[in-house]
Amino acid sequence: MTQMPAKPIILIVDDSADNIQIMNGLLCDKYSIRAATSGAKALALASLDPIPDLILLDVMMPEMDGFQSCSRLKLNPVTRHIPIIFVTAKTDTLDERTGFELGAVDYISKPINPAILEARIQTHLKLASRTNLLEDLVQQRTLELESARQKIINKLGRAAEFRDNETGLHIIRMSQYSFLLAQQIGQPAYWCQLLLNAAPMHDIGKIGIPDAILLKPGKLTLEEYQIIQKHPEIGAEIIGEDDDPLLHMAKEIALYHHERWDGTGYPCKLSQKQIPLCARIATIADVFDALTTSRPYKAAWSIDDAFNYLRDGAGSQFDPFLVSAFLECKAEITDICTQFAEPTSEHSTVVEVELTD
Incomplete structure (x- = not known):
């Protein structure tokens, strides 16, 4: 049996029961x-x-009048989009203007003309339906664009990672560690999500480093090491200036994730809280993952050994407050290590980057 579509719901608000009864009689067949x-x-x-779906609202009511009621309805996220039609004996132009300024879609004077009331209701229900459809389409398109943007950012991060890590799992783990640490220190959910999505761009500047240096199987000369140190600035230049919060954070991470708490890092020699928080977090996540991942030149460190390294570097290489917060997340960190573990086969082309004495 075909189910009949639900009738639109109309809320009638009037301190007079007689007025409610009249409007109910006019509308109950369709609504x-x-x-x-x-x-x-x-x-x-x-x-x-x-x-x-629509509210018919009287103005002159005791305690809370229609204007106050309308204002309260528009402040509530649940009810703010419901079309409100004032139905009132107040016919002054100033009152009508007040009603529209408060967000009402229409203003009908009493005594009610049934034909006008029905026509106005149908008009505004149709307009609301079209508006909701448009909002849904805009929201869907916005989500699609956001998804596409994030895919591009991840692919760019992967492009940089591909040159020295074939699996690309490093950027996933590093981003997850960053997200976890941001949550641990109580950053807002929106900011944590930005960090999760921006962190994959941290080494995008490696694209600008010659393979002969990046993949050199041995220690680097001083000149080669100085070229390697340019990758944060190259990354910042690739991302560029942009008002978009995600790209702005990605640039900060790319540029500053090799700065040190004591001011001896590169490329800008920033220290302590001169270094943006997102970059200080990314530094810990990046170093921790490098330590706990096997490479052709070293075996993976245990989580405890990597924790000890972070602990020893707190106050010199790393923000001590962030290190302490990170160490409190051992169970979650272990889960990330396990979930995104490197494949057992060894195909990585990563080589150690060392400075020649």
Whole structure:
């Protein structure tokens, strides 16, 4: 049996039971009616699921009048998008303007003309339906664009990583460690998500380093090491200046993730909180993953040994507060290590980058 579509829900708000009865009689055949005799009751009924499709709201009511009720409804995220039509005996132009300024979609004077009331209701229900459809389409498109942007960022990070780590799992683990640490220190959820998505770009500057240096099987000369040290600036130049929060954070991480807490890092010799928080977090995540991952030139360190290295470097290489917070996350860190472990086969082309004495 075909189910009949649900009737649109209309909430009638009027302190006069007689007025409610009149409007109910006019509308009940086509609409599902809710009724409230006060502003307070209207606020409660408007929040019930499913929320009304439209509200007919009187202005002159005791305690909380229609204007106050409308203002409260528009402040509530649940009810702010419900179309409100004022139905009132207040016919002054100033009152009508006030109603529209508060967010109402229409203003109908009493006594009610049934034909006008029905026409206005149908018009605004159709407009609301189209608006909701448009908002859904815009939201869908926004999500698609955000997804595409993130894929591009991940692929760029992967492109840099591919040159010295065939699996690309380093950027995944490093991003997860960064996200975990940001959460641990109480950063807002939005900021944590930005960090998770920006961290893969930390070594994008490696694209600009010649293979002869990046993949050199042995120690680097002083000149070669100085070229390696240019990759943060190259990365910042690749990302460029942008007002987008994600790209702005990605640039900060790319440029500053080799700075040290004591000011002896590169390329800018920043120290302590001169270094952006996102970069200080990324530094710990990057070093920890490098230590706990096997390379052709070394075996993977244990988590405990890597923790000891971070602990010893707190206050010199690393932000001591962040190190302490990171060490408190051992169980979660172990899970990330396990979930995104490197393949057992050894095909990596990474080589050690050392400075010749």
